[in-house]
Amino acid sequence: MKLYEALAEEIAGMIAKNVLRPGERLPSVRQQQERRGVSPSTVFQAYYLLEARGAIESRPRSGYYVAQRQPLAPEPEASRPDGVSTVVDVSELVFSVLDAGRERSNVPFGSAFPSPLLFPLEKLGRAAAAALRRIDPWSTVADLPPGNAELRRQIALRYQLDGVQVAADEIVITNGALEALNLCLQAVAHPGDTVLVESPTFYAALQALERIGLKAVEVATHPREGMELGALAEALEQHKPQACWIMTSFQNPLGSLMPPEKKQALVELLARYDVPLIEDDVYGELYFGAQRPALAKRYDGKGLVMHCSSFSKCLAPGFRVGWAAPGRFARHVERLKLTTSLAAAMPSQLALAEYLGQGGYDRHLRQLRGALAGQQEKMMQAIARHFPPGTRFTQPQGGYFLWVALPEGVDALVLHRCALAHGISVAPGPIFSAKRAFRNCLRLNYGHHWDADHEAAIATLGQLARDQLQG
Amino acid sequence: MKLYEALAEEIAGMIAKNVLRPGERLPSVRQQQERRGVSPSTVFQAYYLLEARGAIESRPRSGYYVAQRQPLAPEPEASRPDGVSTVVDVSELVFSVLDAGRERSNVPFGSAFPSPLLFPLEKLGRAAAAALRRIDPWSTVADLPPGNAELRRQIALRYQLDGVQVAADEIVITNGALEALNLCLQAVAHPGDTVLVESPTFYAALQALERIGLKAVEVATHPREGMELGALAEALEQHKPQACWIMTSFQNPLGSLMPPEKKQALVELLARYDVPLIEDDVYGELYFGAQRPALAKRYDGKGLVMHCSSFSKCLAPGFRVGWAAPGRFARHVERLKLTTSLAAAMPSQLALAEYLGQGGYDRHLRQLRGALAGQQEKMMQAIARHFPPGTRFTQPQGGYFLWVALPEGVDALVLHRCALAHGISVAPGPIFSAKRAFRNCLRLNYGHHWDADHEAAIATLGQLARDQLQG
Numbered sequence: 017m018k019l020y021e022a023l024a025e026e027i028a029g030m031i032a033k034n035v036l037r038p039g040e041r042l043p044s045v046r047q048q049q050e051r052r053g054v055s056p057s058t059v060f061q062a063y064y065l066l067e068a069r070g071a072i073e074s075r076p077r078s079g080y081y082v083a084q085r086q087p088l089a090p091e092p093e094a095s096r097p098d099g100v101s102t103v104v105d106v107s108e109l110v111f112s113v114l115d116a117g118r119e120r121s122n123v124p125f126g127s128a129f130p131s132p133l134l135f136p137l138e139k140l141g142r143a144a145a146a147a148l149r150r151i152d153p154w155s156t157v158a159d160l161p162p163g164n165a166e167l168r169r170q171i172a173l174r175y176q177l178d179g180v181q182v183a184a185d186e187i188v189i190t191n192g193a194l195e196a197l198n199l200c201l202q203a204v205a206h207p208g209d210t211v212l213v214e215s216p217t218f219y220a221a222l223q224a225l226e227r228i229g230l231k232a233v234e235v236a237t238h239p240r241e242g243m244e245l246g247a248l249a250e251a252l253e254q255h256k257p258q259a260c261w262i263m264t265s266f267q268n269p270l271g272s273l274m275p276p277e278k279k280q281a282l283v284e285l286l287a288r289y290d291v292p293l294i295e296d297d298v299y300g301e302l303y304f305g306a307q308r309p310a311l312a313k314r315y316d317g318k319g320l321v322m323h324c325s326s327f328s329k330c331l332a333p334g335f336r337v338g339w340a341a342p343g344r345f346a347r348h349v350e351r352l353k354l355t356t357s358l359a360a361a362m363p364s365q366l367a368l369a370e371y372l373g374q375g376g377y378d379r380h381l382r383q384l385r386g387a388l389a390g391q392q393e394k395m396m397q398a399i400a401r402h403f404p405p406g407t408r409f410t411q412p413q414g415g416y417f418l419w420v421a422l423p424e425g426v427d428a429l430v431l432h433r434c435a436l437a438h439g440i441s442v443a444p445g446p447i448f449s450a451k452r453a454f455r456n457c458l459r460l461n462y463g464h465h466w467d468a469d470h471e472a473a474i475a476t477l478g479q480l481a482r483d484q485l486q487g
Numbered sequence: 488m489k490l491y492e493a494l495a496e497e498i499a500g501m502i503a504k505n506v507l508r509p510g511e512r513l514p515s516v517r518q519q520q521e522r523r524g525v526s527p528s529t530v531f532q533a534y535y536l537l538e539a540r541g542a543i544e545s546r547p548r549s550g551y552y553v554a555q556r557q558p559l560a561p562e563p564e565a566s567r568p569d570g571v572s573t574v575v576d577v578s579e580l581v582f583s584v585l586d587a588g589r590e591r592s593n594v595p596f597g598s599a600f601p602s603p604l605l606f607p608l609e610k611l612g613r614a615a616a617a618a619l620r621r622i623d624p625w626s627t628v629a630d631l632p633p634g635n636a637e638l639r640r641q642i643a644l645r646y647q648l649d650g651v652q653v654a655a656d657e658i659v660i661t662n663g664a665l666e667a668l669n670l671c672l673q674a675v676a677h678p679g680d681t682v683l684v685e686s687p688t689f690y691a692a693l694q695a696l697e698r699i700g701l702k703a704v705e706v707a708t709h710p711r712e713g714m715e716l717g718a719l720a721e722a723l724e725q726h727k728p729q730a731c732w733i734m735t736s737f738q739n740p741l742g743s744l745m746p747p748e749k750k751q752a753l754v755e756l757l758a759r760y761d762v763p764l765i766e767d768d769v770y771g772e773l774y775f776g777a778q779r780p781a782l783a784k785r786y787d788g789k790g791l792v793m794h795c796s797s798f799s800k801c802l803a804p805g806f807r808v809g810w811a812a813p814g815r816f817a818r819h820v821e822r823l824k825l826t827t828s829l830a831a832a833m834p835s836q837l838a839l840a841e842y843l844g845q846g847g848y849d850r851h852l853r854q855l856r857g858a859l860a861g862q863q864e865k866m867m868q869a870i871a872r873h874f875p876p877g878t879r880f881t882q883p884q885g886g887y888f889l890w891v892a893l894p895e896g897v898d899a900l901v902l903h904r905c906a907l908a909h910g911i912s913v914a915p916g917p918i919f920s921a922k923r924a925f926r927n928c929l930r931l932n933y934g935h936h937w938d939a940d941h942e943a944a945i946a947t948l949g950q951l952a953r954d955q956l957q958g
Contacts, residue, residue: 111825114825118631120625127628132625141616151612153603156603157600157804190828191829192828192829195829206700207678223826226826335832336828336832357665358663358665360807360832361831362805362806364834364835
């Protein structure tokens, strides 16, 4: 980490812990210089970085102040699903939305991916070339599940840095996190079984349940702190589920982040019922705060937490390398991988092992987080300016999605269709629910470079929503 | 194709069509030179190539003769399964055999893969590097199912050369053929349904059925000509299956090759019952004759044939790029791919598209076929020398597996364990049957460079079998 980045992280931590309060003046550049012995340019760079993230703001001829992060809008209310299990049948709706959203010329607010321009594709390409030059031909056979040994070692090292003990042996390399999640699900649930999910929940989770013939019970979820444990306890009693699938950090679509003590309580609650937790953690590295959020797996004493993640959202989209650390189910998942698709692609595995070994991953992640935080701030301000009164939205501490609840009376599916006619894609709320709830909600992606087109697109969406309310 | 290769292919074709008969003398080098206007070295190279393949043999001071391909042993009899459906539960046995066979120091007769040294890994590495240097970042998002457009175009071109009309649009790129087969199976069959398979059949087919909760009906299969259509017709009447999964060319484990007219009759028979054919064709390119065997898909008039293949056995093991051409089920398979593992790895797809575009694939295939044919001949001769009287084996026209039926009284599972103690892996017959039949059979892999250790290993296997018969 460079000096200015370290300084920025330190100040961000002080803001997060409320040591520095909203509106408070930051030490001047001269003060920092004298007290810390750093150069003025280091301080300026740190302040610019924090300003780009929206954490501090400059006032002309006065200096830098902690941003007034009064919420730009109230956050949406926690969901209150009816707690009845549902045979999942949402795929057709999801596909029609996804197909419409893949047109490159559209403003990509409905996309599931951040901009590919944010990733070090050139460096990854060079890493792949270097690794393939040195390839041991026999590795093409030996790198069957659980996967390339060096890559698994690198992943295990990162778990250790995050305070979680995961042996390299426990890690099964998969064809992206989606395959990891599917395999974990199949390892513990069978057709007709029930699985608890968040409300709203990621549509791919619903599609996976649908494909395997599982029933979904959506559990009340708070837009800032994730699944509500009281509602979870009731669902555990009532439905005797075989698994619980939760995105514990920066949930898709809400952006909710379960606090560490709540994660611990979650793991303990599920352990009392002996129910496995499938912890979908693909956004965990995209935090805007000072530290990576804790993993629920950290609190796992019984091997019941199946932690799944990938490099697709934070480093190498398209390389299709994910993994599962499935606790006591590791061998079962490994064998399912073998009978489902044999192994993950060797060139991708080797390229990532090489890249991680070179040591630039954390620097890339810091840049990526900074870019996403800045783009989030800009999208929030634009929504606050252009959307109709009564609009609520989340203010996630990481990831690249905002969850927007428009006033009752706005139909997101209609809005989705009208927006497409204006060259704007959005992800309408009903695709995030087996019951097609959240009819007035949108998930908006701020993972792309913010420009005047984006500002105009938000204005158009706001106008379309107003038109509906007046029509 | 080089001149000597073209000449060798031409002669091989004449042998295959019986224009040149076993034991017949080939034209002398001088004759070829005069009649064809080619150089002596071209003729010598062609003859050396054919000799390496076991197609011709030199007799000192006499010239070259078409090899006496009297069978070295009688072929095994066609299987006679009982036609009762079976809930599949074979995975544990398969895994214990596979785990034992992955030890690199063992003689790899039990391996499912040919030697990785037979593949142009360096050239593929350079192709990957070149493709990744030119990558369009947006392709990392756009290359979702059905996959990279250029790669699909290249595959469609090869279909056309084989006389089959497959649009690039029909092709879904998958994570190896195994995923393609799994997705095709899931597109047409649901838990509790029945699927017809060969007897013996590839264990991964049995594992796929087991994982999805399908019932297998094993249908009588001839060791040279594949599934028997009379038995198939009975099974169609009796079991009302949802699909039929057949390896039409160089079946694993038998090596059987269904003749073209039988493939046509197969497709017509299944069409009368409206039953989809999952055509597993991963070995089709590894033919020793003059021409690629016909695809059953060639005779498909109703879109019922789901053709699956990959580059894993003939070009790029470990790249995990396969595909399905699923006829009328194409969109369904594409969507299943999206919900199962999203997409195939982009670096592998780009590398293969680049390699295929460069045009060296057919030359590589010719070399590979020559090497496999030569190794097959050597293994057959060694078995004929060392195995006990009464041993039968197949003489496949392609692929890299021999199916050996030892005399009744030899237990292949015992032989497998004893062989491992001698550092030799074999694939015992019972892993190729949901009923654990074929107790006296072995599948032996000749896909590795033949040497004295291999000769000695065959002798050891022969001795172990004799010990069992005498014990």
